[in-house]
Amino acid sequence: MNNDKEKAKDSLNKTIKMMVPAVLTAMIATALGFISLYASPVPMIQDFGKMLTIGLVVSFILGIFLLIPILFTRDYFFSEDKGKQPKQRQKRSPSKTDKVLDCITGKTITFRWIIIIIVAVTAAFGIWVDLDADAETDMETFMPQDTQELNDIHKLRDVLGTTDQISIVYESYDIFSDQVNTWVDDLTESLETEFPDVVVKTNSLTSVVKQMNNEELPDGEEFKEEVANIPESQLKLFFNESETKGVITVGIEHLEANDLELFIDDLGVYLENNDLDMLETTITGKSVLDVEMIQGLTTGRYQMTLIGMGLVFLSLLVIYRHPVKAFIPLLPIIFIVGWSGLVMYFLDMSYTPLTATLGALIIGIGTEFTVLIMERYYEEREKGYQSREAIKMANKNIGKAVFVSAITTIGGFSALLASDFVILNNFGLMTLTNISLALFSTLIVMPPILIILDRFVKIKQTS
Incomplete structure (x- = not known):
């Protein structure tokens, strides 16, 4: 022993x-x-x-501190050879x-x-x-491909035309000025023409106001009056509370990663070529995060x-x-x-x-x-x-x-x-x-x- x-x-x-x-x-x-x-x-x-x-x-x-003490305790107190006469050690065969x-x-x-x-x-x-x-x-692509939830997404995309979108955030000291409104309206209208294979639909504050005004874009105080008639819950989708930032939402086709990156790069170049001195623009959204x-x-x-x-x-x-x-x-x-x-x-x-x-x-x-x-x-x-x-x-x-x-x-x-x-x-x-x-x-x-x-x-x- x-x-x-x-x-x-x-x-x-x-x-x-x-x-x-x-x-x-x-x-x-x-x-x-x-x-x-x-x-x-x-x-x-x-x-x-x-x-x-x-x-x-x-x-x-x-x-x-746990395994080694357990092994030591086993060999020290609970040896299988306890009470037996020691035998001559034999060389272990491989x-x-x-x-x-x-x-x-x-x-x-x-x-x-x-x-x-x-x-x-x-x-x-x-x-x-x-x-x-x-x-x-x-x-x-990470999800089980036969799930009902994924099939629902595909059906929704077929009905709406898209479930993916990016956002163009524009910032200015006066986002309701006539210059800014004209720029927003022109950009909202031109994106579908400029990127017909990618852009499905666009939406902005000016497009909503035009729908309320027989597709005409009012200016000055008339524009602000039309904005005041829009429900607050909907207004939150287009500008912040301090009225310094606005958003243009762009619905796009579901793209592969490389194609999405190319589109965002091309969109960035297009914004640079059509910039407005009094504005700062940023492309953001889930698709940008994916890139x-x-x-x-x-x-x-x-x-x-x-x-x-x-x-x-x-x-x-x-x-x-x-x-x-x-x-x-x-x-x-x-x-x-x-x-x-x-x-x-x-x-x-x-x-x-x-x-x-x-x-x-x-x-x-x-x-x-x-x-x-x-x-x-x-x-x-x-x-x-x-x-x-x-x-x-x-x-x-x-x-x-x-x-x-x-x-x-x-x-x-x-x-x-x-x-x-x-x-x-x-x-x-x-x-x-x-x-x-x-x-x-x-x-x-x-x-x-x-x-x-x-x-x-x-x-x-x-x-």
Whole structure:
């Protein structure tokens, strides 16, 4: 019994001294990868990054202060060997998993240069095609396509001609002046002619007044008298309480993201060419927000990925104080980013507000795996093992844990595949794909990288 207690204490000490620092390093790198989501201009992505970071920190704290004490208590007080005579320790024969990992590691070492060349070329091609990837922000494409609500929207659009609109806000010290009214009326009438394939109908204060005045636009005090006869609830749709801003609503066809962006750009040019010195105009509305989101998802996701990698590299550089050791865990991540883009290209998938976070998720999850493998590799090197034996020992001792961790994570995200919402289904599919790529990169690509770059890292052997 005392022997069992000593073993439990020894296991606890080794776990705290050897495993906790490695896990802490991996957690810091992973958290910084998630923090890169804060750089997104899209608020929902920023909130997603906050929740991922909080969840990661909570998981680490629970693992250290709850899981480890539970395991220690089990081994210290409830050992299965309690009351039995100690038996002579026998050498444990390698399991089938150990043999498979050992075989895989041996093959990856043998063909390391071929592996590196193949993964580098495929990842570079994936990054290249991903630069031109489309972003989808149309909420209708995210919904289950057979829902009654979506069918109702389509029927309403057929009846009204449109359910989408943008707003042109004009501002002046006197929005009821004859000059402003003439400008508003001309713009309201000309938009349908200027953009016949896009603009379905327009509406403004002048068009309402004209309907009340036999299609004639009154001027001066007569215009203000007509405005006074309009119900207050309707007036609120066309100008603010201080009477300094007015709105022209423009009903448009339901457009794809790229076509919508082109139309808004063309409309902006048209307003500049027909401006009025006493007015300031702004194009706004949900459609404009959709375009802004597209830009955030396309350009913002590159920034998030680069910022995430930069933060992880700097954190590892501070921890290891060695640029090569700080760079090694990131190299497989770069490959995964490229492969992820390649998968989306072949699946013909567009980026959504959720899949735009994949870069940060790849950095977070992948870095955790690569850091743990690298830590164990250099631990074995410090014990005196040569590089080939060290990577075999590392994959054998911690590869199984990485594999199980990846499989359980895949199992958790698999639930998203059952969702009827396309946006969740696609996110689940790509998350499973990226976790699988992270596992592949850790077990297949990481050993060749460690072997090739081993010469650049000096090892202080402890035994």
